Amino acid sequence: MEFGYSEEQKMLDESIRRFVNSEVPLDRIRELVLEGTGYDEKIWSGLAELGVLGVLIPEEFGGAGMGFLDATIIQESLGYVVAPAPFLGTSIMAPTAILAAGSDDQKNKWLPEISSGNLKVGLGLTEVTGARENAGVSFSGGKANGKAMFVIDGECADGYILAAGKDTLVWVAAGAAGLTKTRLNTVDNTRGVVELVLDGVEAELIGTQGGEAAAVQKTVDAGRTALAADLLGTSQRMLERAVEYAKERKQFNRVIASFQGLKHTCADMAANLEPCRAMVWYAAHCQQEIADEATLLACQVKSHLSEVSTPIANDTTLVHGGMGFTDLMGLHFWFKRIGLSRQLLGSPEAVREEAAVLQGWVAA
Amino acid sequence: MDLSYGKEYDEYREEVRAFIKEHGHKSPDSSKQGNKPDAEDKAWQKLLIERGYAARIIPKEYGGYGGEADLLKSVIIDEEFDEAGVSKGLGGQGISMLVPTLLELGTDEQKEKWIKPTLEGEIFWAQGYSEPGAGSDLASLQTKAHVEDGKFVINGQKIWTSSAHFADMMFILVRTEPDAPKHKGISYLLLPMDTPGIEIRPLVTMTGEATFNEVFFEDVKVPTDQIVANRGEGWMVANATLKHERGMLGDPRQSSSLLHQVVELMKTEDVNGVKLMDSPIFRDRLLKLQGRVMAMQYNSMRLLSNDLSGNVELMPILVVKLIGTHLNQDICGLAIDALGELGVLYDDSKYLRNSGMWQTRYMFMLGLIIGGGTSHIQKNIISEHGLGMPREPKPQKTA
Numbered sequence: 221m222e223f224g225y226s227e228e229q230k231m232l233d234e235s236i237r238r239f240v241n242s243e244v245p246l247d248r249i250r251e252l253v254l255e256g257t258g259y260d261e262k263i264w265s266g267l268a269e270l271g272v273l274g275v276l277i278p279e280e281f282g283g284a285g286m287g288f289l290d291a292t293i294i295q296e297s298l299g300y301v302v303a304p305a306p307f308l309g310t311s312i313m314a315p316t317a318i319l320a321a322g323s324d325d326q327k328n329k330w331l332p333e334i335s336s337g338n339l340k341v342g343l344g345l346t347e348v349t350g351a352r353e354n355a356g357v358s359f360s361g362g363k364a365n366g367k368a369m370f371v372i373d374g375e376c377a378d379g380y381i382l383a384a385g386k387d388t389l390v391w392v393a394a395g396a397a398g399l400t401k402t403r404l405n406t407v408d409n410t411r412g413v414v415e416l417v418l419d420g421v422e423a424e425l426i427g428t429q430g431g432e433a434a435a436v437q438k439t440v441d442a443g444r445t446a447l448a449a450d451l452l453g454t455s456q457r458m459l460e461r462a463v464e465y466a467k468e469r470k471q472f473n474r475v476i477a478s479f480q481g482l483k484h485t486c487a488d489m490a491a492n493l494e495p496c497r498a499m500v501w502y503a504a505h506c507q508q509e510i511a512d513e514a515t516l517l518a519c520q521v522k523s524h525l526s527e528v529s530t531p532i533a534n535d536t537t538l539v540h541g542g543m544g545f546t547d548l549m550g551l552h553f554w555f556k557r558i559g560l561s562r563q564l565l566g567s568p569e570a571v572r573e574e575a576a577v578l579q580g581w582v583a584a
Numbered sequence: 585m586d587l588s589y590g591k592e593y594d595e596y597r598e599e600v601r602a603f604i605k606e607h608g609h610k611s612p613d614s615s616k617q618g619n620k621p622d623a624e625d626k627a628w629q630k631l632l633i634e635r636g637y638a639a640r641i642i643p644k645e646y647g648g649y650g651g652e653a654d655l656l657k658s659v660i661i662d663e664e665f666d667e668a669g670v671s672k673g674l675g676g677q678g679i680s681m682l683v684p685t686l687l688e689l690g691t692d693e694q695k696e697k698w699i700k701p702t703l704e705g706e707i708f709w710a711q712g713y714s715e716p717g718a719g720s721d722l723a724s725l726q727t728k729a730h731v732e733d734g735k736f737v738i739n740g741q742k743i744w745t746s747s748a749h750f751a752d753m754m755f756i757l758v759r760t761e762p763d764a765p766k767h768k769g770i771s772y773l774l775l776p777m778d779t780p781g782i783e784i785r786p787l788v789t790m791t792g793e794a795t796f797n798e799v800f801f802e803d804v805k806v807p808t809d810q811i812v813a814n815r816g817e818g819w820m821v822a823n824a825t826l827k828h829e830r831g832m833l834g835d836p837r838q839s840s841s842l843l844h845q846v847v848e849l850m851k852t853e854d855v856n857g858v859k860l861m862d863s864p865i866f867r868d869r870l871l872k873l874q875g876r877v878m879a880m881q882y883n884s885m886r887l888l889s890n891d892l893s894g895n896v897e898l899m900p901i902l903v904v905k906l907i908g909t910h911l912n913q914d915i916c917g918l919a920i921d922a923l924g925e926l927g928v929l930y931d932d933s934k935y936l937r938n939s940g941m942w943q944t945r946y947m948f949m950l951g952l953i954i955g956g957g958t959s960h961i962q963k964n965i966i967s968e969h970g971l972g973m974p975r976e977p978k979p980q981k982t983a
């Protein structure tokens with residue numbers, strides 16, 4: 221039995237960490253959040269060079285043919301440095317949808333382009349997980365109509381995969397006639413979330429109409445699991461910064477890390493976060509290998525990581541005192557990324573309710 | 585138990601209601617705090633003072649209403665103004681902290697000079713306490729002042745100074761007696777912000793606004809009569825002031841008003857066509873928060889009763905800031921979770937709810953969890969002063 225990373229995965233983890241730590245410094249984040257597109261050419265092409273954009277894409281379609289745990293390893297690192305990169309939508313959710321529902325032609329058309337970094341994809345599944353403002357997309361006769369809110373990685377995308385109801389997936393090209401894109405400003409400017417309004421927009425069915433409920437679910441599960449990995453990375457970095465700061469900052473003639481009250485705050489964060497690591501691994505493993513458990517784990521890992529991360533965001537800020545409340549240390553970029561990840565694809569309560577239904581504890 | 589305030593007070597309540605009915609429309613938006621008062625604010629403040637709804641017990645000679653101390657009347661004013669959503673007049677650290685301090689410890693001359701214009705909004709104050717090296721351990725502050733030609737000469741730096749970028753004056757703590765023990769070497773001075781040698785650099789907070797500052801002092805000269813109490817007594821004066829600040833942070837009235845806003849939100853918003861209030865999960869979270877708010881409201885009733893009878897109980901006072909600030913943040917957290925993705929919208933985004941206040945408040949409340957004595961410090965105070973536990977021992981000196 222071996223529960224954890226393989227030798228190859230350890231190497232992947234190391235190389236991606238080396239990349240993000242050198243290529244995504246805080247100064248760059250500061251510039252990029254002003255643009256707020258959730259995208260940076262240099263970071264993206266760097267990831268393409270590392271060959272990780274096609275992590276979930278089989279080699280026959282130009283991908284790296286790796287597994288879901290590899291994908292979450294990468295996502296965790298992106299969360300660790302709050303990288304503005306549309307990896308979640310493009311490299312995790314889009315390939316999951318296309319591989320699950322797409323025809324061979326579609327796979328050949330899109331997957332190699334995704335692998336090479338030429339095609340960025342926004343994902344609009346919010347109406348599956350919780351519709352607001354009467355949003356929702358309908359599809360008939362090759363045209364899509366309606367509204368998709370909170371499209372993940374939508375700001376910089378070249379194309380969109382949208383759910384039309386809970387069982388149909390369509391592709392819409394960016395800039396298509398009748399398509400209106402509006403940026404939705406969230407607290408987290410490291411990611412570009414948009415609203416799409418579709419008025420008779422030409423759309424391409426992925427799979428069959430009304431027959432792709434499983435693919436939609438699989439894509440949501442993949443997104444949630446990856447968001448959990450992102451939260452893991454983001455929270456891990458916050459915890460590290462809290463500990464680093466506490467060991468340096470002096471008050472009352474001693475480092476604040478020597479105060480038991482403050483140690484307990486940090487120990488609580490660490491104790492809650494540590495088991496999350498194994499949970500993310502297992503959830504990622506399920507996405508690929510244990511279909512029966514994939515959805516339950518996706519629900520629980522997303523909501524559990526959210527519950528653990530929120531206090532970490534607050535307490536790490538508290539440990540930094542007034543400094544934490546300022547922009548000076550940039551801590552708030554992590555704080556805000558946690559804030560958005562917590563809500564994307566469903567807030568913890570909403571997602572747990574799905575887990576209850578799934579387990580037959582309550583009727584849908 | 586007798587919860588009625590008595591007939592006299594029922595009449596007073598009617599009076600307050602009548603005032604609000606007649607004049608309430610002139611009230612500035614009560615949410616627009618933290619800015620320099622404008623003409624509308626000042627006119628409203630003036631009216632409130634005239635009628636005894638602000639600066640009630642401050643003597644007339646200092647610009648107050650000159651009423652007798654009557655806690656119940658003050659409470660009735662608070663209750664009725666809050667209920668009507670009408671502004672209770674000017675706030676800020678000058679009115680809430682400096683004025684009571686001067687009344688307690690200032691000279692007659694200082695009271696005459698500073699209190700009236702402060703109450704009227706003509707002078708806005710900043711609090712210059714914290715320094716880069718002195719936050720929780722405020723008494724270790726290093727900004728120095730020595731006397732030269734009949735003036736204090738200040739050198740050093742303050743940080744996290746709210747409102748310094750538009751304040752007229754600052755009350756500041758400086759070290760004047762470098763050889764005395766740290767708590768005994770501090771003095772409390774008053775100084776105009778346009779004194780030569782002061783440089784103000786705004787600091788942007790996590791919400792993106794620049795509400796506080798770094799303030800640098802280079803040979804800043806202050807007349808020696810602008811000291812409150814004596815040299816070396818500044819720590820004692822500051823504690824008198826801090827006492828007023830701590831009472832302000834975590835006020836259950838604010839929790840209650842936030843809670844009401846979440847109730848309204850959950851009654852009106854829906855997800856997948858279901859009203860949030862119809863979700864048993866969010867409703868239970870709301871009800872739990874209501875329970876916490878109620879506990880703090882009755883806690884403050886108990887404090888009021890103690891104040892009326894002169895009874896002193898420490899614990900119910902010590903918990904207010906810690907519990908209240910976290911409670912307020914949790915209330916905002918529920919609003920955000922209930923709104924889901926809509927809850928993370930910010931700035932001027934489309935679909936913004938309540939002008940985006942839930943995110944800003946959520947972060948702002950974290951600021952209050954940190955400011956004015958962090959939660960760790962509050963817990964130290966509760967355990968040491970409230971529960972009589974010994975202080976954490978000083979680390980052993982290693983040779």
Ligand SMILES: Cc1cc2nc3c(=O)[nH]c(=O)nc-3n(C[C@H](O)[C@H](O)[C@H](O)COP(=O)(O)OP(=O)(O)OC[C@H]3O[C@@H](n4cnc5c(N)ncnc54)[C@H](O)[C@@H]3O)c2cc1C
Pocket residue numbers: 469470471472476479480481482538539540541542543545710711712713714715716717718719720721743744745746747796951952954955956957958959960961964
């Ligand atoms: C929104 C805001 C407004 C403010 N406005 C003003 C103002 O107008 N004027 C002003 O003078 N100051 C102001 N402050 C400053 C505020 O009072 C300080 O930030 C606060 O006292 C904490 O000090 P610090 O930032 O140096 O943190 P530190 O004291 O360095 O604290 C860092 C961490 O160490 C912990 N810690 C410290 N000592 C102990 C201990 N003994 N036991 C356990 N843990 C400990 C703290 O809880 C915190 O988590 C403001 C702060 C904020 C956030």
